[in-house]
Amino acid sequence: MELELRHLRTIRTIADAGSLTRAATVLGLAQPALSAQLRRIERALGGVLFERGRYGVRATALGELVLERTRVVLPAVSELQREAARFARARRDTERLRIGGIHGPLLGALVAGIADTLPDATVTTCASWSERELAQQLAEGRLDFALAGTCGSAAPPGAEHLVWREIAVDPVRVMLAEGHPLAGRPEIGLDALADQEWACVPGDGCFADCFTAACARAGFTPRRMYETDTASCVHLVRVGRAVGLCRASFPPTPGIAVRPLTGTPLVWRHLLGWHPGAQRPDAAAAVLDRARSAHAALVRAVAPPSITPGQGVD
Structure with missing residues (x-):
């Protein structure tokens, strides 16, 4: 499985929510489906990202590494999308002003x-x-x-x-x-x-x-x-x-x-x-x-x- 942006967003959501149950609610998924997706992501990355405990989940060392990268990658991609939208909508050559x-x-x-x-x-x-x-x-x-x-x-x-x-x-x-x-x-x-x-x-x-x-x-x-x-x-x-x-x-x-x-x-x-x-x-x-x-x-x-x-x- 190739890692995609949606997988990084899933990891970020799990970390922010603090538990798979709350993350599943945020993502609109059933918890078993989210757990299965997390296992596929962990296989793709080569290790466990979160340790489950009585009060939720906690990032492993590998999980912290991945989360640190998401803090850079996800905002950069969002800004790229906004820049592309601005460029596509500008249409300066048609002298259209909004x-x-x-x-x-x-x-x-x-x-x-x-x-x-x-x-x-x-x-x-x-x-x-x-x-x-x-x-x-x-x-x-x-x-x-x-x-x-x-x-x-x-x-x-x-x-x-x-x-x-x-x-x-x-x-x-x-x-x-x-x-x-x-x-x-x-x-x-x-x-x-x-x-x-x-x-x-x-x-x-x-x-x-x-x-x-x-x-x-x-x-x-x-x-x-x-x-x-x-x-x-x-x-x-x-x-x-x-x-x-x-x-x-x-x-x-x-x-x-x-x-x-x-x-x-x-x-x-x-x-x-x-x-x-x-x-x-x-x-x-x-x-x-x-x-x-x-x-x-x-x-x-x-x-x-x-x-x-x-x-x-x-």
Whole structure:
């Protein structure tokens, strides 16, 4: 019998499970079938790999040697599979781009900008609430680029395997109903919102923790938080049920006033990510430049005349 990768995975599973019974459950096999497979593997390797005892199994010296090799071989094969998938899916020669992003107008603006400069390109998009999901899709080659963000200098998802570059940094602002008692102020202190209820979109990044920490510094704990989609957040703000937070690219919306927060207690860093093994440096630089131009255009479009885009207006 020739040793195969599946045999190494079986050995690894037995060692991790600590018993043949538990390993059989993990592998979806009957224990007698797993025991027979282990005996065939041991014959192929020339010795016993595990000693059975009252409380499970323990690797022999030969077993330890084989397990040490599995710690190198199995991750290497998995990475090879991921690299091959990224290469097969890249299809750069067809000018096909797959772009992911968290919900917001920047994704649409980037797609529009690419369409202007590369009219023959085929662009598909994937919107997600989860920045970790977007990072995973980049790592697996299912996306070419992803728009995400962090609070301040927080590390982006998958930073150890992916390239992330800054597009822009926006101060976070507050959205209120036009008739809200605070809507007439030119800027609003976060502490003035201590008795408000809040509306926000879901996500798995650091923003919720950063917001809670900013409120704590302002001397209060946020009251009820409505976590829902963007359109519902806007509705809750418009009808006066809650106040919300937004970034510089938030477009003018009837019935809603957007005001700066005094002292800029929260900022949002827009990022563009890609896998270095799947993108040419010149192609990545071109998309990053287009993303920065798209963000700047959005800010100019929503900025009131008295405030310049460099101030990061929401």
